[in-house]
Each structure stands twice: as C-alpha cells, then as structure tokens.
Amino acid sequence: MSIWSKILDALKALRAGESLSKVFEQFRSDPERRVGFAIAVIALGAKMAKADGLVTRSEVTAFREVFHIAPEDEAAAARVFNLARQDVAGFEDYAKSVKKMYGANCQPLMDIMDGLFHIAMADGTYHPAEDAFLTRVAEIFDVNERAFRAMRARYVPDAQRDPYDVLGVDPTAPLAEIRSAYHALVRETHPDRMIARGVPEEAIQLASDRLVEINAAWEEITGDRAA
Numbered sequence: 001m002s003i004w005s006k007i008l009d010a011l012k013a014l015r016a017g018e019s020l021s022k023v024f025e026q027f028r029s030d031p032e033r034r035v036g037f038a039i040a041v042i043a044l045g046a047k048m049a050k051a052d053g054l055v056t057r058s059e060v061t062a063f064r065e066v067f068h069i070a071p072e073d074e075a076a077a078a079r080v081f082n083l084a085r086q087d088v089a090g091f092e093d094y095a096k097s098v099k100k101m102y103g104a105n106c107q108p109l110m111d112i113m114d115g116l117f118h119i120a121m122a123d124g125t126y127h128p129a130e131d132a133f134l135t136r137v138a139e140i141f142d143v144n145e146r147a148f149r150a151m152r153a154r155y156v157p158d159a160q161r162d163p164y165d166v167l168g169v170d171p172t173a174p175l176a177e178i179r180s181a182y183h184a185l186v187r188e189t190h191p192d193r194m195i196a197r198g199v200p201e202e203a204i205q206l207a208s209d210r211l212v213e214i215n216a217a218w219e220e221i222t223g224d225r226a227a
Contacts, residue, residue: 004069004076006035007042009075011083018091018098028101028102033198037108040098041066041115044137045085047091048116051129061122066115066205091133093162095140107188109141110151114210154213163217175225182218189214 027036
C-alpha cells in the first residue's frame with residue numbers, strides 16, 4: 001500500500017468519526033510516522049489555504065511541490081487533497097494531535113511548519129489570516145518566537161530577516177558558539193536525518209530550501225564579523 005493510500009484511509013476514518021488522537025496514535029512508530037507527517041502537512045495546509053477565504057490553484061500546486069508525487073500516485077494524491085480541503089474547522093485539534101504524536105521532539109514539527117509556510121506563500125501573498133493561523137500552530141507546537149520569526153523571514157519577502165535568528169543564537173555569542181550552532185543545523189537538515197525523523201522522501205525538497213537560508217545566515221554573520 002502506498003503512502004497516499006494510507007493517508008486516504010486515515011482521512012476517510014476521520015470523516016467517518018474516528019478521533020484525531022486515535023488516528024495519529026497509529027503513526028507514532030517508524031516508518032509509519034512519515035504517514036503522520038504527510039497527513040499533518042496536507043490537513044493543516046488545506047485548512048490554512050482556506051483561511052484567507054479561497055483555495056487557489058497555486059496553493060494546490062504547492063502541495064505537489066512539497067510532496068513530489070510519482071505518476072502512478074497522482075490519482076490517490078488528488079483524492080487526498082480534495083478530501084482534506086472539504087473541512088475548514090478543527091485545525092487546532094489537528095495541531096494538538098500532531099504535537100502529541102511527536103512529543104518533545106521539536107524538529108519534525110519545524111519540518112511541518114516549513115511545509116505550511118511553503119503553501120502559504122504559493123500565491124505570492126502572505127495573508128493576515130495565514131499569519132494568524134501559522135502563529136497559532138507554532139504556539140501549539142511549542143515553537144519558540146525566535147525560531148518562528150526566522151522561518152517567517154525565510155519565506156515572507158517583507159519580513160525582517162535576522163541571521164542570528166536563523167541560526168538560533170544570540171547576537172553577542174562568540175563565533176565558535178555560532179559555528180557549532182550552524183554545523184548542528186546543517187546536520188539536522190541533511191536528508192538522511194529528515195527521513196530518520198519521519199519526513200517522507202517525497203518532501204525532502206524542504207531540506208534544500210532550508211539549507212540555502214542557513215548557509216546564507218552563516219556567511220552574513222562571518223562577513224560582518226570579519227569587516
């Protein structure tokens with residue numbers, strides 16, 4: 001059974017009255033956690049896409065960019081997207097169930113936030129309703145304010161970008177400490193690490209986009225300090 005068939009079965013179970021907690025509980029173990037990750041991005045992304053009152057073609061296309069879909073999975077994936085779009089209520093319950101699935105492991109939740117920001121910016125506009133949606137999801141995920149600001153700056157063109165926020169370090173930290181944080185982020189962004197923590201192979205493009213920003217932040221900091 002493909003990942004899309006499993007996701008479709010889970011979404012059907014939810015629409016049939018199955019509780020969110022019970023559905024996500026079955027995806028706690030590896031490798032099934034990648035199914036839970038995909039459901040989280042798809043369901044939350046579909047609800048967020050309607051937060052500004054309209055689901056655009058570009059936002060639907062963004063799902064396909066986050067999840068690179070094989071031709072043989074196109075039909076199942078289309079059914080998943082359509083099913084997820086039909087309901088706009090309950091995103092907080094979804095977010096809480098996802099948080100419970102991952103527990104104190106914050107990095108997969110950051111991966112999910114990456115996917116949601118990608119979808120939010122698919123139409124080129126960052127709507128206030130989308131910002132409110134993502135802010136609330138970040139709160140439920142226990143994503144700290146600095147990390148959220150860094151992620152928003154990475155995706156939203158007019159957001160203030162602080163390279164220290166991107167690396168999650170204090171501007172007064174010594175360069176050796178910043179270098180350690182930089183290398184740790186690079187390791188966490190490696191595709192093998194992402195797959196190990198439950199990110200589906202279909203969504204690994206997120207790593208490439210994030211790594212560009214991490215490297216740019218490090219170069220900016222070292223350039224400023226060398227000046």
